[in-house]
Amino acid sequence: MTFRSRLFATVALPLLSASLIATPSLADALSKPFEVAQESSDEGQPSEDELLLKQQQEEQRQAEEQQRQAEEQQRQAEEQQKAAEDQQRAAEQEAQRQAEEQKAAEESAQPAAEEEQPRTQKERKGKKRHQQEQQSEEQQPAEEQNAVGEDTQRQAEDQQRAAEESAQPAEEEQQRPKKERKGKKHQQQQEQQQTEEQQPAEEQNADTPRQAEEQKAGEESAQPAEEQQPSQKERKGKKRHQQEQQQTEGQQPTEEQPAMTGEGTPAETEGQPSTAEQPMDAEQQPATAEGGEASGEKKAPAVVETLSEEQKQEIAADPSKTDETVVLPVENGAAVLDSDKDADNAGGQKSRDQRRKKREELRAEEEAAPMPESDVSAQAPISDEVREALPQRIDAAIKEKGERLDAAPVFEVPQTTNVINNTVINNTVVNNTVNNNTVNNNVTHVNVVEKVDNRMVLSIGNQLVVRGDDRERLRHDSEEVYYDNLARGRVRETIVRPGGVRLVTIYNRYGDIIQRSRIGRDGDEHILVYAPDLGDDAPRPDFVDVGYELPPMRLRIPVRDYIIDTSSDPDRDYYDFLAEPPVERVERVYTIDEVKHSARLRDKVRRIDLDTITFATGSAEVPMSQARTLRKVADAMQKVLDKDAGETFLIEGHTDAVGSDKSNLILSDERAESVASLLTDVYGIPPENLQTQGYGERFLKVRTQSAEQQNRRVTIRRVTTLVRPVAQN
Structure with a gap:
């Protein structure tokens, strides 16, 4: 081997082999970025499975939509067919009636025909053929309608069959293995939810023109029958006219003509089931008061306030110059008098106009009657004979022998009452009749x-009323309490206090107070409640608003001398205010229950609004920081009692209009009791001198259905002159 060969074998050959080996590796390394880029670009595109799923879902949605449309068309076809059958039946009945009339006419005309020249057979046949053609024409619309209904029903069946065939892919999809469907279930649910949210609006928009067309077609097909039955058409028109007239005049619909909301359902209506309100069952009422949901959409009374704030201020300064309803000169201020609030709630603007006319008629009589200058002059005269007999009659009831009871009695609830507690509008009682002031x-x-x-x-x-039992509050600091059954269903309660002071109350079987007296250690007796005109033997009606027998009241003193707000008038002399006599004459002595049930009677005396006590929403608790604001009022009440220990104060509880009527009535009564207990526990006002009653939202101070602090309040009135004979000075 030559040197060159050895050099190639030892140097060049290994290098060449290394390059051949490195080439595939280098190619793989260079191709990696392209694969990564390709994978990252593929992530934004749906896979074939996802595309197939979406396509199947879309097909399923279309199939369901087609099926729904088919069912809707089938339903419409059935309705049209039913209408056509009804029209055809009516046409057949009319044809039969005409045939019978024709037969009767021919029979009645036969004697005359024998005397006169008989008609030719040809003329009779022509007339008969004409009548048959006329009957055929009358029946034709119903038959055409029937044919149209059958065609529509056949089309609906074809569409339903097509929808079922198109829905097969969706069923096959559901039959796939659970493992394949599980990963796509969440996405299907989201898309289905979006489809269902859009579907009601689409159905509503689609149904509106279709229903209009159906109605129009039904009217056209029914036209022949309407022509044959004009009396029915006239009755419908008359009924519709009556409904429109009632709405225009603000009348309550009758049972046959219920009020309707915008959705076509009977309209529903806290304190009074709209003092035109309908009381609801306990199951229908929300359980919460004020802060809870309302018992239905409630609207403010339909009263048109046209006076400016300056005019309201001017009237409030001297109400005697006007016969209009006096309102508080604040934003959305309600009527000053509670009886006017009742009238506004029941009759709205129409009631105001009627009461203004009545005040105009009585203006001369009212101006001729002077304002009372004292409690004695305010009360109608009591005969000397009756006045002299009072001590003996009261003492006889206290000393009457009775049967001792082992426990406190449970008073009965009357099954019926004589009067519905409604509102007088110009001497007219809603649901009752007043003739010459006689109910x-x-x-x-x-x-x-x-x-x-x-x-x-x-x-x-049509009204809810809360009825409380204050016997537990009256037992404050008592040493002994016992009861005796008396004659004529009466019950005598005796509460013994330290030192021998006794509080004796006579109740009737329903818990109404007949008389109440406090007998001191020295034997002195102070009458708190007693109506001599009724007597023990007189029938005692239940829940009667005797104020309906009286004409509308006209306030003749400035509003600031009739109502005190403790927050805006803190420096006022409350004793002088409470000692003032009623603002108009008191016709007779009333029972405490009659006063509680009559806004018209309570309007006779002035009131103090304890608006420094700001109740929290849904609460009857009085914080001690606010309890201190009652000191001046409590001191004035004690000063009145020091002069006459038989004085009686009425504590009224109120709520705003948020929440149910039932819950607000209970809450308002709890608020009245909380303030009464506070006056006794903190300031020493005897509990027997305090009467309590809750009115819920019935007498709003500010006319609004929203949450309003000024409506969550307690009011104090001195009602002594209304509930017992005033001692002669």
Whole structure:
């Protein structure tokens, strides 16, 4: 081997072999970036399986849509066929009726035909043929409608069959192994959810013109029958006219003509089931008050406020110069008088106009009657004979022998009452009739809606009422309590306090207070509640608003002298305010229950709005920081009691309009009881001098259905002159 050969074998050959080996490796290394780039670019594109899945889903959606359309068309075809059958049946009945009439006419005309020249057979045949043609023409629309219905039904069946055939791929997809479907299930659910969300709007948009066409076709096909039955058409037109007239005049629809919402369902309506409200069952009412959901869409009363703020301020400064409804000069201020609030809620603007006219008629009489200057002059005179007999009658009830009970009695709930608690509008009672100020009462059932602790919510006619039992509050610091059954279904409660002070109350069988007296250590008796005009033997109606017998009240003093807001008028002399007499004459002495149930009676006396107590939404708790704001009011009340220990104050609880009527009534009664207990526990006001009642949202201070702090309040009135004879000075 030559030197050159050895050199090639030892040097060149290994280099050549290495290059041949390195070439494939280098090629692989250089091709890697291209493969990575290709893979990364393929990630943004759906795979064949995904494309196939989407295609199958789209086919399935189209199949379902076609099936839905087929079912809809089939339903429409059935409706059209039914309508056509009805029209055909009506046409056949009409034809039969005409044939019978024709037969009767021919029979009645036969004697005359024998006397006159008989018609030719040809004329009779022509007339008969003409009648048959006319009947055939009348039946033709119904037959054509029937044929159209059959064609539509046949088309619907064909489309449904096609939809079932197109839906087979979707069924085959569902039969694939579970492992293949599981990875795609989430995506299918998302797409199906989007399709379902879009479908209602599409169906609604699609159904609207189709329903219009169906209605038009139905009217055209029904035209012959309407021509043959004009009386039915006239009745429908008359009924529609009555409904429009009722809506225009703001009347309540009758049972045959229910009010309808925009969705075609009967309209629904917290304090009064719209004092035109319908009470709902406990199951239908939300369980929460104020902060909870409303019992239905509620609208503010239909009252048109046309006065400017300056005009409202001017009227509030001197209401005697106007016969208009006086409203609070604040934004959305409600009527000042609670009886006007009731009227606004029941009758709206129409009620205001009627009450203004009534006030105009009575203006001369009211101006002739002077404003009361004292409690004695405010009360209608009580005969000397009755006044002298009062102490003996009251003492007799206290000393009457009775049968001792082992436990506190449970009062009955009346099954019926004599009057529905409605609102007078110009001497007209809703659902009742007033003639010459005499109410013709309708018997109304009383139902217990719910019982919560010592309260029950009653349904009376179209209104809910909360009825509390304050006996537990009256037992404050008592040493002994006992009960005696008396004659005529009465019950006597005696509460013995330290030092021998006794509180004696006579109740009737329903828990209404007949009389209440406090007998001191020295034997002195202070009458708190007693209505001599009724007496022990007089029938006592239940839940009667006797204020409906009175004309609308006209306020004749400035609003600031009629209502005090403790927050805006903190430096006011509350004693002078509480000592003021009623603002108009008191016709007789009323029971405390009559006062509680009549806004018109309560309007006779002034009120203090404790708006420094800002109740939290849905709460009846009074924080101690706010309890201190009651000191001046409590001091004024104690000063009144020091002068006459038989004074009675009514504590009223109110809520805003958020929440259910039932829950708000309970909450408002709890608020009234909380303030009464605070006045007793903190400031020493005797509990027997305090009466409580909740009114829910019935008497809003600000007219709004939204949450409003000013509506969550408690009000205090001195009602002594209304519930007992005033001692002569």
